[in-house]
Amino acid sequence: MRSQFLHFAPPLIGDEEIEEVVRTLREGWITTGPRAQRFETEFAQLVGAPAALAVNSATSAMHIALAALGIGEGDEVVTTTMTFTSTVHVIEHQRARPVLVDVEADTLNLDPNKVEAAISPKTKAIVPVHLYGHPADMDPIYAIAQRRGLAVIEDAAHALPARYRDRMIGAPQPGFDFPNLVAFSFYATKNLTTGEGGMLTGPPELVEDARVWSLHGMSRDAFKRYTSDGSWRYDVVLPGFKYNMPDIQAAIGLHQLKRLEAMQRRRRAIVAQYDEALGELAEVDRPVERPEVESAWHIYLLRLRPERLKIDRGAFIEELRKRNIGTSVHFIPVHEHTYYRERYGWRPEDFPVAHREFERMLSLPLSPAHTDQDVADVIEAVTEVIRANRA
Ligand SMILES: *Cc1c(COP(=O)(O)O)cnc(C)c1O
Numbered sequence: 001m002r003s004q005f006l007h008f009a010p011p012l013i014g015d016e017e018i019e020e021v022v023r024t025l026r027e028g029w030i031t032t033g034p035r036a037q038r039f040e041t042e043f044a045q046l047v048g049a050p051a052a053l054a055v056n057s058a059t060s061a062m063h064i065a066l067a068a069l070g071i072g073e074g075d076e077v078v079t080t081t082m083t084f085t086s087t088v089h090v091i092e093h094q095r096a097r098p099v100l101v102d103v104e105a106d107t108l109n110l111d112p113n114k115v116e117a118a119i120s121p122k123t124k125a126i127v128p129v130h131l132y133g134h135p136a137d138m139d140p141i142y143a144i145a146q147r148r149g150l151a152v153i154e155d156a157a158h159a160l161p162a163r164y165r166d167r168m169i170g171a172p173q174p175g176f177d178f179p180n181l182v183a184f185s186f187y188a189t190k191n192l193t194t195g196e197g198g199m200l201t202g203p204p205e206l207v208e209d210a211r212v213w214s215l216h217g218m219s220r221d222a223f224k225r226y227t228s229d230g231s232w233r234y235d236v237v238l239p240g241f242k243y244n245m246p247d248i249q250a251a252i253g254l255h256q257l258k259r260l261e262a263m264q265r266r267r268r269a270i271v272a273q274y275d276e277a278l279g280e281l282a283e284v285d286r287p288v289e290r291p292e293v294e295s296a297w298h299i300y301l302l303r304l305r306p307e308r309l310k311i312d313r314g315a316f317i318e319e320l321r322k323r324n325i326g327t328s329v330h331f332i333p334v335h336e337h338t339y340y341r342e343r344y345g346w347r348p349e350d351f352p353v354a355h356r357e358f359e360r361m362l363s364l365p366l367s368p369a370h371t372d373q374d375v376a377d378v379i380e381a382v383t384e385v386i387r388a389n390r391a
Contacts, residue, residue, distance in 0.1 A: 047170025049201035058185030060243035130159035133296030157185035
């Protein structure tokens, strides 16, 4: 058994990131500036996006996406219940109404077959989440949005780098005529991290609107139209937020971007080791990767088969913790949290697939910072707990 506790998703930070942060501090431009701008350009290139805006979180990115699209009171936004709560919080922040939809049993992504029934004349946007890094089924979701004239805001917090058919997540959906924005997260546990941070990609005009929302609603461009004096003068055109990404964080992001390909190779190698070892065990279901996608493999989701085990998910996690293996659960469905239960009267069984799968899921340690020994320790612990608790 391991003597040291294994965290489920430690970051992989190299000397390059550290030195770039130090250089940034020494040079003296520490808030949003040239490094944030370079990070935006390089990120947009990587995912094939026409424009990108660096912000301080994916939550901020989604919030200003809604704001830039003018979504607010009286509007409805269709999204999945199987997500981190902030996907839905931002809809509340805008005083719009979240309309939740259940998920597909294999990927746990928004079920396109249930989206149509959730749409009303008040619906303004669909927010699919690429859960665990596995892209949601974009073609049918975009087909519905196209038919109904809806915007699509993708929560790609887990999906860097991921591919759906011929495009990277972050690139525009071909043939779609309505607004399409994509939000990425650089939170501490995500595939690429800046500690806290996020990126919004989309069409240049919309991204520029979002940029104004991201920084106090200040517009220098508006003023430049009227005068040549642009150095100190700004105008406020709307009550914006404070969501910009400082250069200290962009400094980390620039080197995480360079490291991304190698980090993903390591993630895939760990996934392959898990698949091989855990595939033998009839007590658990492993995650899927559909043929038309490339998952970012943000999370390795294990699902217990309760009929084959004497212990439930909670006890399983506790057994792993006793063996110094850290795990997590992604996610408690949004509709099961007190705020949402009380506000909309949702009951756990209202979204039966999400509820059932939540009850039997846990996320195994997965990070490019993990060594082969770490992975072997996880496999040994999981196998041991299963052997000791077969029904
Ligand atoms: C992490 C996460 C977010 C929020 O990202 P932040 O950058 O922390 O705001 C949103 N959605 C999902 C699915 C996430 O996992």
